[in-house]
Amino acid sequence: MNPALLFLIHRTAVTAIRSRLARLKQVRYLVPAVIGLAYFVLIFGGSSLREGRPRHDSFSLPDPFMEWGGAVLILLMALLVWILPGRQPAIAFLEPEVAILFPAPLTRRELVTYKLLDLQKVVAIAPLIFGVMTWFQGGPARAVYVAAGVWFTVNVLTLHQVGARFALEGIAGHGVSGLRRHAPVLLVVAAFFAVLVLGVPPLPSLEDVAERHGVARWLAQLEHSPAGWALYPFRALVLLPLATDPATFLVRLLPVVALLALLYAWVIRADVAFEESAAEFAVDLSRRIEAAKKGKFSLGGAPRLVRRSRWPLRPVGPPETAFAWKCVSTSFRSVTPSAVWLLVAGVAAAGIVAFAMPGTAEPPNRLALTIAGVLAAVSGILMFAGPAVLGAGLRQDLEQVETLKVLPVPGPRLVRASLAGAVVPIAVLQALLIAFAVAVAPPSSKVNVTLEWRLAAFLAGALVLPSLTALSASLDAAGAILFPAWIRPGTSMGQGGVEGMGMSIVTLLGKTVGMGFGCIAPAVLGGGTAAAVVILAPEPLRPAGVALGGILAAGALLVEVWVLTEWLGGRFDRLDPAAEGMIS
Amino acid sequence: MIEVRDLRKTYGETEAVKGISFSVQPGEILGLVGPNGAGKTTTLRCISGILPPTAGRVVIAGHDLLDDPVGAKGALAYIPDDPRLFENLTVFDHLRFFGRLYRVADAAERIPALLREFDLEGKEDSLPGALSRGMKQKLSIACAFLHSPKALMFDEPLTGLDPFAIRKAKDAIVSRAREGAAILVSSHLLDLVEEIAHRVLIILGGLKAAHGTVAELKAQHPDLAAGARLEDIFMRVAAGPARTSPIPDPDVRP
Numbered sequence: 001m002n003p004a005l006l007f008l009i010h011r012t013a014v015t016a017i018r019s020r021l022a023r024l025k026q027v028r029y030l031v032p033a034v035i036g037l038a039y040f041v042l043i044f045g046g047s048s049l050r051e052g053r054p055r056h057d058s059f060s061l062p063d064p065f066m067e068w069g070g071a072v073l074i075l076l077m078a079l080l081v082w083i084l085p086g087r088q089p090a091i092a093f094l095e096p097e098v099a100i101l102f103p104a105p106l107t108r109r110e111l112v113t114y115k116l117l118d119l120q121k122v123v124a125i126a127p128l129i130f131g132v133m134t135w136f137q138g139g140p141a142r143a144v145y146v147a148a149g150v151w152f153t154v155n156v157l158t159l160h161q162v163g164a165r166f167a168l169e170g171i172a173g174h175g176v177s178g179l180r181r182h183a184p185v186l187l188v189v190a191a192f193f194a195v196l197v198l199g200v201p202p203l204p205s206l207e208d209v210a211e212r213h214g215v216a217r218w219l220a221q222l223e224h225s226p227a228g229w230a231l232y233p234f235r236a237l238v239l240l241p242l243a244t245d246p247a248t249f250l251v252r253l254l255p256v257v258a259l260l261a262l263l264y265a266w267v268i269r270a271d272v273a274f275e276e277s278a279a280e281f282a283v284d285l286s287r288r289i290e291a292a293k294k295g296k297f298s299l300g301g302a303p304r305l306v307r308r309s310r311w312p313l314r315p316v317g318p319p320e321t322a323f324a325w326k327c328v329s330t331s332f333r334s335v336t337p338s339a340v341w342l343l344v345a346g347v348a349a350a351g352i353v354a355f356a357m358p359g360t361a362e363p364p365n366r367l368a369l370t371i372a373g374v375l376a377a378v379s380g381i382l383m384f385a386g387p388a389v390l391g392a393g394l395r396q397d398l399e400q401v402e403t404l405k406v407l408p409v410p411g412p413r414l415v416r417a418s419l420a421g422a423v424v425p426i427a428v429l430q431a432l433l434i435a436f437a438v439a440v441a442p443p444s445s446k447v448n449v450t451l452e453w454r455l456a457a458f459l460a461g462a463l464v465l466p467s468l469t470a471l472s473a474s475l476d477a478a479g480a481i482l483f484p485a486w487i488r489p490g491t492s493m494g495q496g497g498v499e500g501m502g503m504s505i506v507t508l509l510g511k512t513v514g515m516g517f518g519c520i521a522p523a524v525l526g527g528g529t530a531a532a533v534v535i536l537a538p539e540p541l542r543p544a545g546v547a548l549g550g551i552l553a554a555g556a557l558l559v560e561v562w563v564l565t566e567w568l569g570g571r572f573d574r575l576d577p578a579a580e581g582m583i584s
Numbered sequence: 585m586i587e588v589r590d591l592r593k594t595y596g597e598t599e600a601v602k603g604i605s606f607s608v609q610p611g612e613i614l615g616l617v618g619p620n621g622a623g624k625t626t627t628l629r630c631i632s633g634i635l636p637p638t639a640g641r642v643v644i645a646g647h648d649l650l651d652d653p654v655g656a657k658g659a660l661a662y663i664p665d666d667p668r669l670f671e672n673l674t675v676f677d678h679l680r681f682f683g684r685l686y687r688v689a690d691a692a693e694r695i696p697a698l699l700r701e702f703d704l705e706g707k708e709d710s711l712p713g714a715l716s717r718g719m720k721q722k723l724s725i726a727c728a729f730l731h732s733p734k735a736l737m738f739d740e741p742l743t744g745l746d747p748f749a750i751r752k753a754k755d756a757i758v759s760r761a762r763e764g765a766a767i768l769v770s771s772h773l774l775d776l777v778e779e780i781a782h783r784v785l786i787i788l789g790g791l792k793a794a795h796g797t798v799a800e801l802k803a804q805h806p807d808l809a810a811g812a813r814l815e816d817i818f819m820r821v822a823a824g825p826a827r828t829s830p831i832p833d834p835d836v837r838p
Contacts, residue, residue, distance in 0.1 A: 004681060004685035005685075007684055008673070015674070016672045099662075100670070103632040105655070
């Protein structure tokens with residue numbers, strides 16, 4: 001290993017740790033760090049802390065199910081690297097590494113070894129978490145075996161991933177593309193599966209499957225079959241962290257170390273030109289890191305070409321409309337196809353889970369109820385988390401505080417225009433979701449779901465939810481304007497880690513409390529009106545009562561938003577960005 | 585010296601550099617100019633070893649970049665347009681790191697002089713995040729100078745520098761050339777190129793469009809006024825018919 005690269009790794013780690021510790025002298029980092037740490041301890045050690053001692057006795061011993069299930073899981077993870085390699089290069093470099101290390105007199109082997117060592121800061125996360133969890137649940141000795149075992153396992157998987165990507169890049173570099181590119185790999189995979197399928201012992205009967213010992217007997221047969229031998233490297237990776245004593249650990253360590261050495265040799269000997277893809281990816285990675293620091297997360301890929309905004313901006317009119325136009329256009333452009341597919345997949349998954357849960361309704365009502373419920377739930381989640389997910393709103397715009405301060409727009413109007421960017425796209429989506437939910441909602445034995453009821457529910461939902469979204473976005477803006485030193489403009493604490501987690505908890509709690517207070521008056525006014533009409537008025541007027549309640553609740557919410565933004569705008573006008581550390 | 589022969593670089597279907605040849609002799613400063621997207625940065629990145637060339641040959645101080653990349657890179661320094669620094673290394677750490685990376689035995693003696701030369705004294709323990717863009721650029725140049733490279737390449741070296749630093753940077757480039765380094769400077773600042781470069785290479789669309797001293801280039805366009813400057817020459821060359829093949833190179837021997 002080149003001593004200069006060792007120096008780089010060492011100094012980087014030392015400075016990063018020192019910087020982290022030094023900034024804890026500031027209250028805005030210390031408090032979130034304490035909260036984040038407390039959350040971490042409660043989550044992973046909650047049960048044992050409540051009982052006052054580690055639950056050594058409750059830690060279940062490894063059984064064949066865990067061993068074989070884990071092996072199959074690792075096998076699938078390894079296969080995925082070959083089948084879906086993604087766009088990421090074998091080794092990802094940062095821009096300074098490309099600019100400084102690539103032109104430096106370093107061999108390719110030195111660069112690869114450096115990155116493998118540098119990766120340890122990421123690899124170490126899983127062993128650390130598993131180690132802490134085991135410490136609480138199984139005591140310190142088990143924690144050491146688990147942490148060390150997981151470290152070896154993750155390193156084997158990491159080296160395999162790097163090697164596989166090198167191999168695929170090598171195949172691609174020789175002009176083989178598409179199916180032909182994957183043909184050699186597919187042949188190896190096919191051969192491996194042939195051994196697995198042909199070498200597997202006869203499957204147990206349904207009666208055996210129902211009986212736990214029957215499956216255990218079959219797994220014992222599998223261990224001594226060709227399929228079991230083929231799966232041995234994967235089982236070895238599972239068995240190592242499950243060791244319970246030093247001798248077992250050392251015996252199980254030998255095959256894993258051998259595997260690690262083989263993979264390291266494979267990676268180091270790979271004669272693949274990675275510079276071009278690494279340099280290209282470094283630019284993309286840098287862009288994504290910058291975006292993430294601004295609270296805008298991207299799944300990667302080159303910057304998209306976007307269509308010209310569909311909404312014309314007239315040259316005359318209130319100046320704040322220009323700002324609102326900018327915010328709304330930007331928000332709609334930030335909705336990428338991958339984000340839409342992710343949302344659809346999430347909704348589908350939630351629907352499947354909800355449908356599979358036991359319930360009273362029977363198909364097809366059960367399906368309709370599930371769809372309506374999931375759509376309404378998504379609409380509600382969007383209200384709370386949508387502005388942050390969209391990366392729109394004043395918090396993001398405040399990063400350009402110098403530009404905002406010189407705009408010829410009074411603070412309150414600027415704040416409201418900025419909110420439009422977060423609220424309008426979400427409101428459109430919420431209205432669509434509510435419309436679908438109301439349309440598919442099945443009839444109920446308690447309520448005769450007539451067209452009038454559906455229209456009333458749609459009107460109330462389509463008015464109240466966007467108004468709540470406006471309140472939610474206003475509270476985000478309030479955090480950014482009132483506590484700019486705590487909630488750094490455009491960022492979510494910037495550096496992440498325990499402090500980031502703690503800050504997220506603080507922000508979430510603050511926003512929840514704010515939403516709770518903000519909902520009291522609208523709930524009393526709108527809910528009270530709707531309840532009164534439904535209880536007191538004759539049946540034909542009841543849907544109108546719900547609609548009226550929705551209108552009143554939405555109106556009350558919008559009044560609150562107006563008052564809040566008026567006040568926040570004044571605070572923004574008086575904001576001193578230099579005093580708050582927003583500009584240097 | 586830097587010797588580039590028939591350098592080509594293709595990104596997918598796009599041929600960014602279409603067969604460029606030139607050389608920079610020891611003690612010479614060659615100015616590389618061209619409009620945006622002409623292939624200047626790609627050329628520099630290929631010569632520095634950041635990007636592998638699709639075809640062609642690059643020789644740095646007698647070391648072929650393909651056959652002996654470590655030897656070639658050891659004799660070279662590349663200063664990119666935007667200073668890329670390690671965010672967790674201090675100014676002093678960067679210089680120590682470069683000293684070790686390029687095996688500079690007397691780095692400890694050279695570092696204070698470089699800190700002084702580039703006004704970085706007092707900033708030794710600062711992280712890049714605490715430096716202005718100009719200071720980062722100065723640190724980047726100081727790191728590049730530490731191992732006294734035989735070949736130096738600058739991509740827009742004066743971006744972000746104040747007038748004092750601009751003067752210092754120009755003096756530093758010229759003094760390194762006088763000490764025998766072959767220097768390639770890519771810049772849109774044509775006045776800078778005209779002031780410090782011995783020869784100028786104009787590239788358009790990935791091809792060499794003109795190459796020579798300012799006087800030689802002026803002579804190729806006799807209709808230009810007597811007091812014509814590099815800017816006038818560049819405008820005339822850029823407005824000319826688009827080339828589709830490389831022009832012959834007088835200073836690269838076959």
